[in-house]
Each structure stands twice: as C-alpha cells, then as structure tokens.
Amino acid sequence: EDQVTQSPEALRLQEGESSSLNCSYTVSGLRGLFWYRQDPGKGPEFLFTLYSAGEEKEKERLKATLTKKESFLHITAPKPEDSATYLCAVQGPGYALNFGKGTSLLVTP
C-alpha cells in the first residue's frame, strides 16, 4: 500500500530563513511525485511534478528534489506570502494521487 509521510507537521520561519520540507514515500512503481500548495479555504494549487530520482525543479523561491525514497521542498529566503500548507502526493500504477497530511508553514516578518 502506498504511504506518504510529511515532516515536520508545522514549521515557523522568520522571513529570509531558508529551510526544507520532507516527504517520505513508499509506492510500488512511482509514476510521479507532486507538490501542491494549499491556502486556507482554497483548493490545492499545483507546484511541481517530479518523475525520477535525481530530478530537480525550481519556481521562484521553491526548489523540489527527488530521491528513490523521499522528496524535499527547499524554500530559499521565504517571504510571509509563502505561508501555506504544502502537500506532497505520489502517483502509482493506478494513477490515483495518494496525499500526505501536509506541512503547515508560517513565515513571519
């Protein structure tokens, strides 16, 4: 059975203080690993898809990396507007997305 574990559950950063969020997974036959951002009262917003170990993708202050067992979302010099819940999901052979519980990020000025 697919499993996705995200850590930490919550993270508080000062503006400009870089950090990383972790997503550990087990899946038989990874088709893709997805990162989403979710603001309160809204649906998840797509950020990245990673398909194979060693792959990296960047968008503004965010950089996602993938190994065979985990993915990291690195946040460089975060701003208060980066505050949100970040969700990781794996897609296995059946194409369904299996989500983790998310990391709630708060960036304070």
Next chain:
Amino acid sequence: EAGVVQSPRYKIIEKKQPVAFWCNPISGHNTLYWYRQNLGQGPELLIRYENEEAVDDSQLPKDRFSAERLKGVDSTLKIQPAELGDSAVYLCASSLDQRNEQFFGPGTRLTVL
C-alpha cells in the same frame, strides 16, 4: 483560462438529509476527480472519471454516495442520507488525462448537524 468551478461553496444540512455538489472542470480536461479532505489531512480520492466512465470508485461509500458525469463534462456528487461523519471539504479536480497534473477547484465545505 477558467479554472475548475464548484458549487455551492458552503452547505449546512441536518443529518439524514440529501446533498449534492456540482463541478465543472477545465475545458478540454478528460479526467475528473472527486476528493474528500478532512481537517488536517490531505485529500482522499473518492472517484475518478475518464470522460463519462467511472474508472476508479473503490473508495466511494456506495451505500450513500453516488456520482455521475453525463456527457463527459460536468459532474455531480450526491450523498443520501448524510451522516455526521460526512462533514468535510469536497474537492473536484481535473486533468488533461490520468498522467498529468491535477488542477483543483475551491471545494465545497459540508457541515452535517
């Protein structure tokens, strides 16, 4: 380009009452998903459609939940009768096909009293 549209945004009902949610996906997206998200949890898939065919409904509680996607465009998810444990946010998502990234609507927050 318009995103995924869902209605209503909020719904409060008494237990044992029926409720329905509507979703209009992004134009041209063949795959449509319904998810349920409980507080502090990630979304959990209820059903996936490829055009008008339900291809994965293994997590849909079929005794009280039903869904349809007539003409392969918009979709309706129904609960009858609702139970207290059904209180959650119901999210609709769509993608070009099953391999591509999914785009989510704003969700419907259901409260069952």
